[in-house]
Amino acid sequence: MTNTLAAANVELSRCVAASSRPSFDKPTTATQPAFGITPYRCFSQRYAPLSLSPQGRNSVSHSRINSMSKNDSDEAGGLTYKDAGVDIDAGSELVKRIAKMAPGIGGFGGLYPLGDSYLVAGTDGVGTKLKLAFETGIHETIGIDLVAMSVNDIVTSGAKPLFFLDYFATSLLDVGLAEKVIKGIVDGCQQSDCTLLGGETAEMPDFYAKGEYDLSGFAVGIVKKDSVIDGKNIVAGDVLIGLPSSGVHSNGFSLVRRVLARSGLSIENQLPGAAVTLGEALMAPTVIYVKQVLDLISKGGVKGIAHITGGGFTDNIPRVFPKGLGAVIYKDSWEVPAVFKWIQQAGKIEDAEMRRTFNMGIGMVLIVSQEASHRILEDGNSAYKAYRIGEVVTGEGVSYH
Template sequence: AMAPGIGGFGGLYPFGDSYLVAGTDGVGTKLKLAFEMSKHDTIGIDLVAMSVNDIVTSGAKPMFFLDYFATSHLDVDIAEQVIKGIVEGCRQSDCALLGGETAEMPDFYAPGEYDLSGFAVGSVKKDAVIDGSRIAAGDAVVGLPSTGVHSNGFSLVRKILAKSGRSLSDELPGAGHSPLTIGHALLAPTKIYVEQVLDIIAKGGVKGIAHITGGGFTDNIPRVFPEGLAAEVRVGSWTVPPIFKWLKEAGNVEEAEMFRTFNMGIGMVLIMEQMAAEQILKGDEPAFLLGQVINGEGVVYK
């Protein structure tokens, strides 16, 4: 009764003629950067993003969100900043902040630190659920741009930072006309794809959607693919943001590891009929044709 959704990004629960789709996630060690930069007003956007971006992959419209905020001793100023971000994330994803829990747990967290988890529920009509089952060879692989590292890979980011000798307040090399610090580039809030993805779905022809989180293209795209099919991705078919170039160089990270850890500039991948993809690629919102579905396994980089 739980299927479809095995291997998908949100859990599906049948309810009348709909599925309720639920997702939970935290923001991981990206929090450490927020602590170091004493900037707490966007990490709540990341928190909402991680869960709602998961559930929208089923075609579900997010309905409500709940948060859990845990700290040793409540700092009201910090908590207000965090909540401000959560409220903004809920606004961007058009869902209600239905509740939350603030837990004061002495001796659990270092002074000034906290952890966050979030939980989102959406719904989709059973006959409209997107589960990848209709994906076929020849379908288009379309990518939607990310705003940066989003909320995954920060354990590696922190290692690279330490190794590089750079500080968070140093300017990011290669940022060009819009100079920004490494810290601000890394802390940029995760893009919330809800509105854009639901719009694309409404136009028809979407067969599968992958939220590119920890594991990058390599691990996340195959989660929605039927057996025997692979995604052929042309490296160079989209713009890789400067932060990834810097991380690769500063950390001397192999390309394969970059693609297995980071989103590389694409936070959401849609598998679509070619005709439908053409319409999206001509639209106002930026989208890239990354490649196509072929016979095979996993992701084939070209």
Template sequence: MNTSCKAHTELFGHISNLCNSNLPKIHGGSYTKGFSPLSSKHWKKVVKNRTSKNGVVLSISSSSTRNLVETMAGDKDEGLTYKDAGVDIDAGSELVRRISKMAPGIGGFGGLFPLGDSYLVAGTDGVGTKLKLAFDTGIHDTIGIDLVAMSVNDIVTSGAMPLFFLDYFATSRLDVDLAEKVIKGIVNGCQQSDCTLLGGETAEMPDFYAEGEYDLSGFAVGIVKKDSVIDGKNIDVGDVLIGLPSSGVHSNGFSLVRRVLERSGLSLKENLPGSSVTLGESLMAPTVIYVKQVLDIISRGGVKGIAHITGGGFTDNIPRVFPKGLGAVIFKDSWVVPPVFKWIQRAGRIEDVEMRRTFNMGIGMVLVVNKEAALRILGGGQGTESVYCIGEVVKGEGVSYQ
């Protein structure tokens, strides 16, 4: 790769000062038994009582929301879809199907490689066109958190503890100060997930990227004992879906977000309607890294499956962890939907089904647990971190809402 040696040497100096290769590792907890199962009716009561403590629950499917969509956008404008914005989820799913024929085992959130009595679990991802908003807002110090999050959140769904992370940073011309901001975010993300930034690659490719722009990708590797893998095989009817809240859009759906932003006529410097933060700040909120919280919940027992809610939303991601013949019912009003999704739906006149298949809608990670574990988790065992009972496992396939 043709790169600037002097610039890279200076950047490497900055990275060396940022990184700490002796980050502490997560410690497990104990599993407490002895809870009585609850019926679906009782779960809904728990949901109602639980969410009332966390503020007003915003439903994305109420008649008032539909009326507001029509008022805000006007009848003459057609509703936007992810495909309209240039992203075809069905095409992506078809590619995975074809690849799985050539490489059996492909299609999970992380890839498992046997190593003695353990599996190495690996994942790779980028941050998509959220980078375009980073360029527009000038917010570069948190995009690295997004990069780490997208990979470590994938591998922790298998119960794996992240070990190390590598990054790839490509640009037309290396701006050391800007690159340092990006890598500070990557270091921050590694610290949040208790993994080591092991290395990376910086590439200068003149004429390939626009001046001042860059691209990112990342690769994470973790480890889990073979007898501790979370694989969803023992999920059964009546198991409970626990949702962990997101910080907002995270790092998926930004091609559609940018179309909505264009249609709205609003500037990224203007406040998100009904909020005290700007649109830019709201949309650039870094992806939550769930590693420590999820590993702690796993250590206490009862976790059967985990889905990272990224592209495809609830619709495509939750079924990925279910055995054949099982599906999920989602309780629509069981968590607080962040205002940014309300704005996206209003401004883009986006149908509920499209929102649920494109965005996380305020839930970034879903854990499928037995009822005893659900009672413990909902009972406040996770400290100050919010958790929601968002649904249950039923016979059938796919995801339905009630």
């Protein structure tokens, strides 16, 4: 009986939350869900509504580990991501240990065979960028970040996103605030041409601070087996094409917040060298690269793709290379956005730390043939910017020249 009550309570709290946002759970593009599934949060047929006791769940993603811990020390020297409480090496070690139990994980997206295709899935959150959302009051775009983190991962395999599901958790549901967040998720799905299929809304009293919430989500896409982008054909001499970011995206915010605290500046202060406030620059929504990347893939010559998230260039680019190959990055081949220049100066952060923590203005890297690079860079009719940022070389790791 207890299990039945608990399950029913989950279903009821989920539906009460859903009733506040019916228009946002509909398919967001012309693509309709298959098999007659209606993408609404609704009561299960198995349980009668019994009470409004809120329930919640915990989840862990192993495709990419992002620590959220804190460190209250404030060293006088240059800041590092580890100083801010995030240990990339510890995350990498955990992935290695998990891989022993579940071989095959560790890519940007997980591939599951389905006939002549693969389903490709990815899951993520937006990290401590949520703290900035609470401080700035900007909640309309954080949902775009959430969708972006998953669909940008799965498109690295050449997969077209099919659908997305979200998880929204809070201590006490604020319907208006939740609606703003979900509207951003809808916008993100529209940008990536996928369907918001549903999700979970959990109220967990005393678990989160008043006015705060947590977000996570996952996306599923599909790609033909003979069209998977896996990096196996990359050779020395291939070209690295960088697609510009909109700013910090959704990684490195534990360090960003530490830099803010050290600088003594408010999020309402103007960003040096820009016409926006620090808060506006930091909350710029993550670029969704799906349409651009799929268009480039369709024209041929794309051999590998790296989504530049936690780990920056240093850790993410080598993930798509065959053994024995590395990359040289041309340091002055694109304009580094003002927000990164401010973060580095205010935090006295070393170049190597910046490159391993932030995207530095390049959110996606494509490894392409020489021929494809000329076509991409010389396409004067393209609506998208792209930069030649480096090349593949013999050896391993990433160096900067």
